[in-house]
Amino acid sequence: MPELPEVETIRRALEKPLEGRRIVSAELRLPRMLLGFPAADLPKKLKGQRLRAVVRRGKYLILELDKDSLVIHLGMTGQLTYAAPDAPVDPRFRRTVTGMQKPYGAHPVDKHTHLLLRLDGGGKLMFRDPRTFGKILLVPGKSWIDHPRLGKLGPEPLTMKPAARAQDIPATSTRPVKALLLDQEFLAGVGNIYADEALFHAGIHPKRLVKSLKESEKTALLEAVKVVLRKGIKYQGTTFSDYRKPDGTSGTNFERLMVYGRGGKPCRTCGTVLHKTVVAQRGTVFCPLCQPLKKK
DNA sequence: AATTCGCCCTGTCGGC
DNA sequence: TGCCGACAGGGCGAAT
Numbered sequence: 577m578p579e580l581p582e583v584e585t586i587r588r589a590l591e592k593p594l595e596g597r598r599i600v601s602a603e604l605r606l607p608r609m610l611l612g613f614p615a616a617d618l619p620k621k622l623k624g625q626r627l628r629a630v631v632r633r634g635k636y637l638i639l640e641l642d643k644d645s646l647v648i649h650l651g652m653t654g655q656l657t658y659a660a661p662d663a664p665v666d667p668r669f670r671r672t673v674t675g676m677q678k679p680y681g682a683h684p685v686d687k688h689t690h691l692l693l694r695l696d697g698g699g700k701l702m703f704r705d706p707r708t709f710g711k712i713l714l715v716p717g718k719s720w721i722d723h724p725r726l727g728k729l730g731p732e733p734l735t736m737k738p739a740a741r742a743q744d745i746p747a748t749s750t751r752p753v754k755a756l757l758l759d760q761e762f763l764a765g766v767g768n769i770y771a772d773e774a775l776f777h778a779g780i781h782p783k784r785l786v787k788s789l790k791e792s793e794k795t796a797l798l799e800a801v802k803v804v805l806r807k808g809i810k811y812q813g814t815t816f817s818d819y820r821k822p823d824g825t826s827g828t829n830f831e832r833l834m835v836y837g838r839g840g841k842p843c844r845t846c847g848t849v850l851h852k853t854v855v856a857q858r859g860t861v862f863c864p865l866c867q868p869l870k871k872k
Numbered sequence: 873a874a875t876t877c878g879c880c881c882t883g884t885c886g887g888c
Numbered sequence: 889t890g891c892c893g894a895c896a897g898g899g900c901g902a903a904t
Contacts, residue, residue: 577897635898652897653882688882707881709898725899751875760899768897817884817896857877858897 578650579635580733580765581808582819582827586656587632589822590701593658594627594639597695606690606708613714621714622646622693634729634764638720645720651709653818657683661698669824683824706818729764733805736763738798745794749786755856756786757801766801768858769814772836773804781867782855807832835861 578586602622607615625641632638637656639646648656657669659682666681683702685692691703691712703712715723731741741763745756756762757771766774775782777800780793789797813819813827816837820826830837834844839852843863852861 649898651881651899706883707896709881711899746874749874755875758898859895 577652577767577769578654578813578819579767579770579808580632580805581770581829582813583632583635583637583650583765584809585813585827586822587630587637590637590656590658591630593660593699594630594695594701596626596628597697597699598626599623599641600694600696602694603692604690604712605685605692609690609703609705609708609710610712610714618714627695633720633726634732634760635767636726640718643717645715645718647713647715647720647723647726648703649711649713649725651705651707651711653707654703654705654710655683655818655820656822657702657704657820657824658822659683659700659702666824728761730760730762731764733763733765733798733801736798738795738802741798742791742794745786745789747787751786752783752855753780753786753789753797754782754858754860757797758856758858763801765805768860769833769836770801770804770808771858772861773834774800776835776863776867777804779867781869782860782862783853783869835863837861 599622602619604610604615604618610618621644625643627639627641629640630637631640635649637648664681665684667684669681669683682700683704688706689702689704693701695701713723713725720726754771754775757766757774772782774797778793778797780797808814808829811827811829811832812821814829814833815826816830835850838850839861841850842848843850843866846863846865848863848865850861851864852859854860
């Protein structure tokens, strides 16, 4: 699922080709993907506006236009692809596997392609999402910052100060620590993959209760969040099913993960078989030796 | 107030 | 081979 590193990778890839381009036409092929604005009015609203900036907040990608902001959440299986002018349609586009075929053209429009923006010069931006957990919002001006869906987001993990943020962790909370990491009001952009990775990196069991954490553990965990997110960005995101970069190729972080998706396999640090369980209604993988529930 | 639960949705996979 | 249930899970609203 696209988390902060995946969305940031997409943002960086789209920045150059999109900024300054004018929307020639917009096609919303699945109206229910759009929230808070009449779907029928979207094409007229977007047509003619220039794309001024591509920004990210947590897991949200925001296309700032002349008058409005188009806010996109990729949900679990959302893909944003950009096709350069004159790029041929590539039928293999979405069949890519890590390390295999390299798409060279445009994603074919299929039944999962929900938004299609044609740009001046001939470029195309497409939003595809098989499971339709994604969302599109049209927000007037740059007030997306205050939109109900984005206004309550916690700090950006990459710019927060771990020691300071650690002070904000409730001392009496009975939640498992993994639930805290997944809480977008605590930190914006951490999802299931990087929560597990951060907990491993910090040597903390995902079921540890928040109130049981020592100050040093809190700070170490928040440092670990930054480390694993930076690593995710460095390798252009984690592809294990649907996530793709805008050119259709895969990120290469999956093969570098320490725990996520590796239940039953040996820990890369100590060789112990990694356990898989459920925490906060999410599949969770951890090393029982490197992340003990009780301190020795 | 804090926390958990149920639901949305569809491609993929294991079992028989 | 084909059918079918289980599974994946972010975020929201309801329930506890």
